[in-house]
Amino acid sequence: MPSPSPASRRKTGGCPTGCSVEDTLSLIDGKWKIVILYKLLRGTLRFNEIRRQIPAVTQRMLTNQLRELEADGLVIRTVYPEVPPRVEYSLSAKGRSLEPVLLALKAWGDANFGAQAQARAA
Amino acid sequence: MPSPSPASRRKTGGCPTGCSVEDTLSLIDGKWKIVILYKLLRGTLRFNEIRRQIPAVTQRMLTNQLRELEADGLVIRTVYPEVPPRVEYSLSAKGRSLEPVLLALKAWGDANFGAQAQARAA
């Protein structure tokens, strides 16, 4: 089964011309998804760790985007039932397969936005 | 100067952690930009040719997105002062340099949305 339950908030509609591109875009739209995926590329992170890495995102948005990413099968959410609650997020195989896209994006950004971005690159 | 006038509708804000990725995203957000760029990858197109290739986009949106792409230096708009007006859109060098990103996106989409999209691929 290629697309089990896309959880797509944006309907793709008819999609008359070949547009797996559009389908893909519907999974990674939202202002933060790609950044989150990119951060997760280097390893599992906890909720507040992500928050600290992306200070501009609000708690609501982060929860939101993470839930959508989870629903789309791109990230895995693991809850440890401890008492200071602990939740870890990591990429699924599907999420990890986006790596070429993420890296291409990063490479283009570095090439087109100069060195100041490169210098800061975490 | 690496980024002359990004025409960015979305402010990037401080961008404290390395995020040329975010900068890049601000250029290609909007529901249609990537699809437009993708279509343009195979050559120059006129306004209504693009419309026909992406039937779901409205005239207003198409104008809009094309203008933003032009402002960001990704596409070139050439007006021929003829009397059935003729306007051609093509990728700039900068736009063309996005090719790896677009192809990575397409490849991922094809791999993750099954064969029906591949079959239709223009």
Place this chain on the structure above:
DNA sequence: GCACATAGTATCGAAAAGGATACTGTCAGG
């Protein structure tokens, strides 16, 4: 008892994005 940390929810409201529809002006075809 109070504050802090964790990982969130809930609610409100502003702003932006996107869609529908109608209109422009000129020329060619019938």
Place this chain on the structure above:
DNA sequence: CCTGACAGTATCCTTTTCGATACTATGTGC
């Protein structure tokens, strides 16, 4: 004369997105 194609504008309205703020529950440290 009427219609259609071209490449848009202009206007209005709905939907979606995003942000701010306040709140939950639990345990630890002071």
